[in-house]
Amino acid sequence: MNTILSPSEFRLTSLAHGGGCGCKLAPGVLQALLADQPKAAPFASLLVGTETSDDAAVWQIDDQTCVIATTDFFMPVVDDPTDFGRIAATNAISDVYAMGGRPIFALAILGMPLGKLPVEMVRDILAGGAAACAGAGIPVAGGHSIDAPEPIYGLAVIGLCHPSEVRRNSMARPGDRLILTKSIGIGIYSAALKKGALDGDAYAEMVASTTLLNKIGADLAKNPAVHAMTDVTGFGILGHGLEVARGSGATVEIEAGRVPLLARAETWAKDGFVTGASKRNWASYGADVDLAEGIEPWRVDLLTDPQTSGGLLVSCAAEEAETILASIRAAGYPAATIIGTVHEGAGRISVV
Known part of the structure; x- marks a missing residue:
């Protein structure tokens, strides 16, 4: 017989074998699963499907309107149930922003071990998700549990x-500059949390980043100098950068020293606070990554670090990059940084 514990008697993360976007299947596994799936090409109105591993599906209704549809869910990345709900919802909404759209409503996806978890905690998770949706100006209109x-x-x-x-993530052009709108290191922080090393300041930094809505994506899409976007989540900056490179038929160059990091990310990466998902990511796509001589192993761990509710990777015309960067920072993304360049090539990523 299961015993329902009180909220103070256990950590929410202890009920899951993984957490956040680190739960995602490794890129290589996902490619194998989708390899024999039928293509959606016969549907002319389907502008974006599965062909380039983009963030959401896009269906054109008429000359003025496209519908963007996405789903995203995962297991707890933090122990506070309200924060878990906020983070998960923010992460899911991000896919719409990454495609250049504005969300209009959401449906909840809920799976809970009700024989183990207090009902109050489940309510708090749902409340956190509803709060994130309210911040995006949308309702939770239903769902399934x-x-x-x-x-x-x-x-x-x-x-x-x-x-x-x-x-799309496949619209980058040679010569474009790449902007990342949030710092990376969420997976490292998650590993530190599980080992009891995450103090109050670091936890607050983690939650602030993962609950910051990527609303700027809808504004950037109105600028013709912004050519491509994707959000950086479970595959890390290298994995999602590689999706841009493959989809665009180009080589993406990342300047490792320019990638913005959470305050403790470098220290904890050097101390070995690395997730299993980071290693799985590298095993899946490392053969398509060219590392410059002298790139430290801890930095590779950060570049493959799974980001939960990460920032946008924006590919834009080089001559407009500084102006676009300034507008992103002014909109409330102070960590936004130009981190690389798109070159002619054939679906590879280089780290310099």
């Missing part, structure tokens, strides 16, 4: 945009 062996929460999100404002 199951009794599951591990806690799972996320959203299906619907958004809209004009056809001219759709931004």
Whole structure:
């Protein structure tokens, strides 16, 4: 017989074997699963499907309107249930922003071990998700729930945009500069949390980053100098940069020393606070990454670090990059930084 513990008697993360976007299947596994799936090419209105591993599906309704649809969910990355709900919802909504759209409503996805977890904690998770949706100006209009062996929460999100404002991850052009809007290191912080090394300041920094909505994506999509966007989540900056490179038929160059890091990320990476997902990521795509001589192993661990509710990777015209960067920072993303360049090539990523 299961015993329901009080919220103070256990850590929410202890109920899950993994957490946040680190739960995602490794890129190589995902490619193998999708390899034989039928293509969606016969549907002319489907502007974006599975072909380039983009952030959401896009369906054109008419000359003025596209519908953007996505779903994202995962297991707890933090122990506070309200924060878990906020982070999971923010992460799910991000896919719509990454495609250049504005969300209009969400549906909740909930799986909870109700024989183990207090109902009050489940309510707090849902409340956190609703709060993040309120911040995006959208309702949680419904959803579905199951009794599951591990806690799972996320959203299906619907958004809209004009056809001219759709931004794929496959539209980067040689000569473009790359902007990352948030610091990386969330996976490292998650590992530190599980080992009891995450203090109050670091926890606050982690939650502030993962609950910062990527609203700027909808504004950037109105700028014709912004060519491509994607959000950086479970595959790390290298994995999602590689998706841009493959989809665009280009080589993406990342300047490792320019990538913004959370305050303790470097220290903890050097101390070995690395997730298993980081190693799986490298095993999946490392053969397509060219590392400059002297790139330290801890830095590679950070570049493959799975980001939960990470920032946007924006590919834009070089001559407009500084102006676009300034507008992103002014909109409330102070860590935004130009981190690289797009070159002619064939679906590879280089780290210098």
